[in-house]
Amino acid sequence: MKELFRKKIILFLQKAGRKGMVARQLEAKCHVKGKDLSHYREAMKELQDEGIVLERSRGLVLTEAVGAYPAKVARINKTFGFLSKLGDNTEVFVPGKFLMGAMPGDIVIARPIPSRADGEEGEVIKIIRKSEAQFTGTVFYDNGRYFVQPDSLVKDLIALEKADGLVVGDKVLVEISKRGKRHSEHTAKVVSSYGSSLKASACAKSILELHGITPEFPLEVSDEAKRIENKGIKADEIEHRLDLRDMLIFTIDGADTKDIDDAISLSKDGENYKLGVHIADVSYYVRPKSALDDEAFQRGTSVYYADRVVPMLPKELSNGICSLNPNEDRLAFSCLMDISAEGKLLSYEFKKTVIRSRVQGVYSEINQILAKTENDEIKAKYDGCYETIFLMQELADILTKNKIGRGAPQIETPESKLVISDEDICVDVCNKTRGKSELIIEEFMLMANQSAANFGKLNEVPFVYRIHEDPAEEKIQTLKENLDKMGLPVPRFTEVKPYHLAQIIEKQRNTDFFPVVNNMVLRSMAKAKYSTEPVGHFGLVLSDYAHFTSPIRRYPDLSIHRILSDMIEGIPSAMLTKTYGQFAALSAQHSTDAEITAMTCERECEDCYKAEYMTSHIGEEYDAVISSVTEYGFYVELENTVEGMVRIDDMPKGQYEYDGFISLTDALTGKHYRVGDKVRVICVKADVSGGKVDFTVKE
Incomplete structure (x- = not known):
């Protein structure tokens, strides 16, 4: 009955058009009788809550009939906000005075207003559902x-x-x-x-709680993790596994890493390579519908900031029984690959194994070995591993060459290293460097990840893929226009391919423009996400890709471990589809959302710590590069990765005009500030709470 009334209400209001109908008139048209009144009111409430029907002082009207639309308040930033239209997610700019006090998460009715820019503008005319705010x-x-x-x-x-x-x-x-x-x-x-x-650590805690990220685990989850850790590994858990404890296997991670989820083995078989990527068998311990699994699903990922981590799994698992710690038996899920001398993947096999890592390798130490600058202590630690380490470099170089040959853009994503004192204060910020060993592990993980995706796709089972779709046409057009404005060469193409973006980057690789062009290309690309559809990965130029290698800290990896485990047990495809069809879809969507939330938190926390560091450097001068320009100033990035803003009010006096793209020009002197320009700046303000740093130009 309720659905019938929904249809009737919409039908009669459509006929009424912009004029609408008063409530009594609409009830009469719908033939609402006493016993039907509750169904009618329920239908009306739903339509109003969904923003389909709008109640005005003169009666009821379809929202679309008066040119309005339902939307969600996506975000608010001081003097303006953005709405996301329900249905198509179109973004609409709203000046602050037209927000009606709406808060992020509110569902509102809005209508268009004349726009001063290219994008769509609107004003809120009614708040129909209030968020927790x-x-x-x-x-x-x-x-x-x-x-x-x-x-x-x-x-x-x-x-x-x-x-x-x-x-x-x-x-x-x-x-x-x-x-x-x-x-x-x-x-x-x-x-x-x-x-x-004024303390970044306090601000970080507030950011985590605001986004629903909790360092503490529920008691039943912690208890379950402790029971698993205390049980240890029994003999009967090993007997049906491939025993690789005598194989030379070791891990390579950062010096402070405690949640070690991947280890490597490598040898030659004639001209070919036998590469083993051995991953912690987390799915063996975290069973479906357990308290641990429910909590891991909700968290979706571990969150890393400053020198801290909010783990997806309790430390008893993440740092304990699941972590591939040296000289301890560990249950693993291994991807065993045969790779040709040219770097072609010849075959792969997934096996449940038991391993024993020989060494807890550290990136910086391996880099010293590869550069032949290591000390005696490092030599002793890696005794017996040297041949394998140099073989790793040999294979990784081949794989990197192939990746570049496919046309994959070699985009750099600079990371910051924050140094935190014993007093919990950020005392230094610097650029985290990546050496050869980091690239080695990256290439080997890529091989295992594409093997997992290929295995899932070939068997046509529900799966969670890591996909990267083609860039949006309008973003590529903006990239072309900005490069042209900067006077930089733009490849001619109608349909963008990865190698086009690679060409743009490589032409600026050794120029002052590289950091800016690198970021411009990165922003022009779609964001990677999780999906049940194997559409491939644009940035890596791979038709098959998934995340298999980090189940301790990413739920999608744990998801496909669970699916792959049943596949190698010989479970029929029909049963796998029934078991994992809905699960894979839910995991993909929720994992994407969780990743976005985690990245937002990590960035906001990092900004607070950087601002805290800069509070001790007010008045100091820095070399900087202009990273972006707006009508109210420009943003700069320092060599140590700290970013901040130079406002027009803090620039040399002048009459500045914004070209709408990349530069501010003083109409009186002709002096311009353009994306990519180097400037000398002075730090004038650091707001720890807001994670913002302000600079002025040194005249």
Whole structure:
């Protein structure tokens, strides 16, 4: 009955058009009788909640009939916000004065307004569903009242309803308790307090909680992990596995890594290579529908920031029984590959194994061995591994050459290294360098990952693939226009291929423009995600790709371990489809969402720590490169990876005009500031709470 009323309501309101109908008239048209009233009201509420029907002072009307549309408030940033249209996810810019006090996550009705730019603009005309509306900020006290200054939400101070125990300057997580007609009229209550907003560690805790990331595990999850660790590995758990404990296998990771989930073996068979990638058999311990599995699914991934980690699995597993620690028997899931002298994958086999890592290798130490600069202590540690290490470099060089030959863009993604003191303060920021050993492991993981994806695809079973779709046409057009504005060569093409982007990057590889062009190409590409459809990976130029190698810290890897385990046990495809069809789809979508959340948290936490570091360097000069330009200033990046903004107000006096793309030009002097330009800047402000750094140009 409810569905019938939904159809009738929509039908009669469509006929009424922009004029709409008063409620009583619509009820009469729908022939609502006493016993049907509850069904009618339920249908009407659903339609209003979904933004299909809009209630106005003059009656009811279809939202689309008055040119309006339902949307979700995607984000708000001080003086403006963005909506995401329900249905097609089109993004709409909304000036702050037209937000009606809406908060991120709210479902609203909006309508178009004349746009001052190329994109679509709108205004909120009604809030139909209010979100929990949590945000972080700093406690202020003014004129006898406590307020919170949001970090990035709005410029207004928002009143706090209770003042018990509040300390001015503390970082807090709050939620709106009473809505006003504009943001400045809202009232909020404190959910959690973390200490001084001048400390990055306090700010990081608030960021994690805001995004629902919890360092602590529920008691039943911790208890289950402890039981597994205490049980250890029994003889009957080994007897049906391929025993590789006598094979030379070792791990290579960062010096501080505790969750070690991959190990390598390598030998020659004539001219061919026998590569083994041995991964912690996490799926053996984390069983479907267990408390551990439910928690791992919800988390989706481990979150790494500064010198800390919020793990996907409790430490008893992530650092204990699952971690491939040296000189300890460990259950593994091995991908055993035969690779030709030319680097072609000839065959692969997946086996449940038991291994015993000989050495806990460290990237920096292996790099010294490859450069032949190692000391006696390192020589002793890796005694017996030298031949394999140099063989690893030999094979990795071949695989890298093949990757470049496929046309894969060699994009660099700079990472920051944050040095945290014993007092929990960031005391240094530098560029994390990547040496040969990091590239070796990367190439070997790529081989195992594509083998797993190929195995899943060939057997036509439900699977979780790592996909990277072709870039959007409009983003490639923007890239071309920006390169042209910079006076840089642009390859001629109508349909972009990976090698086109590779050409753009390589032409600037050894120029001052490289960092900027590298970032421009990266931004022009689609974001990789998880999917049940094997559409391939644009950036790697691979038709088959998945994530198999990190089940301790990524749920999609754990997912396909579970599927692959049943495949090699000989479970029929029909049964696999029944068991994993829905599971794979849910895992792919949730893992993508969890990855986005984790990356957002990691970036925001890192920004707070960088700002904390810069508070000790106010007034100091730095060489910087302009990374992007806006109408209100430009962004710069220092050699140590710290990023910040130079506002027009902090630039030499002039009449600056923005070209809409890459430069600001002083109409009076002709002086321009353009993407890629080197500038000398002075740090003038560092906001730890907001994770922002401001610079001025040295004249």
